[in-house]
Amino acid sequence: MSKAPLTSRLTIDSLIDAQVDFMQQWLHKQAEPLSMEAWRWFGAQPLSNYINCDHLQHLMKDWLLNQPMTEVMRTDIRDILHTIIYHPVNDNVPLSELVDDTQVQTLANYIGSHEQQRNVLIHTLVGNETFADLLTQTLYHAINDFMETTLDKAGGVGKLMKLGRSSFEKATNRNLDEKLQTYLHRNIKDLTRKAEANAQAHLSNQEVARLLIMGWDRIKDQPISELQTYLSDEPNNSSIDHIEAGIQQSYNRLRLSPYLHSLVSASIDTWYANHQSDTIATIAASLHINEEAMAQCSNTLLPIVYDAIETPWLTAHIRDMLEAFYAQPAVKEGLALNHD
Incomplete structure (x- = not known):
């Protein structure tokens, strides 16, 4: 008995069911080579075919700069900073792991060879008024403590000296402590100014560089965790929270600044002028994204593709x-198939 023609045993519905199943299986098998072929095609396209400078300007300004950072992202930044700063590994890694000796040498030589930067450094170290005030208070307390201790142990002589001090204050209508502080303040400031002028006049470039390098040598072997001593980790007084809030304040002010927008526009114009004739693959290669990297990315994403192929929404x-294809009159008439 001869078999009936294939078309007489198929309906449109059964044909669609078979095709849906075939397409899903075919896509599952071909997902990996298709993704690489798609990358090769996309990589060969010139950037200017799909993206112009206005697109990039819109992306950077309207989408990025005009949008504040979300609270979720800010929380993530704070948590990640806390993890990095207070990680136990910092107890066993020296500061020299962060900064190489050659970098310090280069910076020291740069500062030492530039007069303006050198003078700023000397002023910070020697001529700083805050340092002079601190030194004044330190010397005052040391002298006052010495005098009080000496007078208490001097017996009658000490009482006589205290009487003389009282007489001096009554005669001059001035407190001796105040007089002493004024004298120290005036003279120490004068000494620090002279010391600063002398240092700026006589410290050579090599000596300034040597001082910086010596300072680095004193601290470079300390663990990175030493930086934690300058931070507070109290729940209501977290240094990380203050740092992140300060960065956010600066970021929110700058991202809406016409100044920053002007610089961003100029930077985008420069970049696009340099790369508008490049292919996508050439630009990707500058970011170390090549075919090998895309193959690794494709392998990583394949489980997602496989799951997507089998989802009810894609099947539908x-x-x-x-x-819709088989509902076309010409197709229905040509196939001569019917629904169940």
Whole structure:
């Protein structure tokens, strides 16, 4: 008995079911090579075919700069900073792991060879008024403590000296402590100014560089965790919270600044002028994204693609597409198939 023609045993619905199943299996098998072929095609396209300078300007300004950082992202930044700063590994890694000796040498030589920077450094170290005030108070307390201790142990002589001090204050209508502080303040400031002028006049470039390098040598072997001593980790007084809030304040002010927008526009114009004729692959290669990297990325994403192929929503879309195809009068008439 001869078999009936294939077309007489198929309906449009059963044909669609078979095609949906075939397409899903075919896509599952071909997902990896298709993704690489798509990358090769995309990589060969010139940037200017799809992206112009205005697109980049819109992306950077309207989407990035005009949008504040979300609270979720800010929380993540704070948590990550806390993890990095207070990680136990910092107890066993020296500061020299962060900064190489050659970098310090280069910076020291640069500062030492530039007069303005050198003078700023000397002023900070020697001529700083805050340092002079601190030294004044330190000397005052040391002298006052010495005098009080000496007078208490001097017996009658000490009482006589205290009487003389009282007489001096009554005669001059001035407190001796105040007089002493004024004298120290005036003279120490004068000494620090002279010391600063002398240092600026006589410290050579090599000596300034040597001082910086010596300072680095004293601290470079300390663990990175030493930096934690300058931070507070109290729940209501976290240094990390203050740092992140300060960065956010600066960021929010700058991102809306016409000044920053002007610089961003100029930077985008420069970049686009340099790369508008490049292919996508050439630009990607400058970021170390090549075919090997894309193959690794493709392998990582394949489980997602496989799951997507098998989802009900994709199955439904494929079915809708095929039903629309077979619903065309010319197709229905040509195939001579019917629904169940």
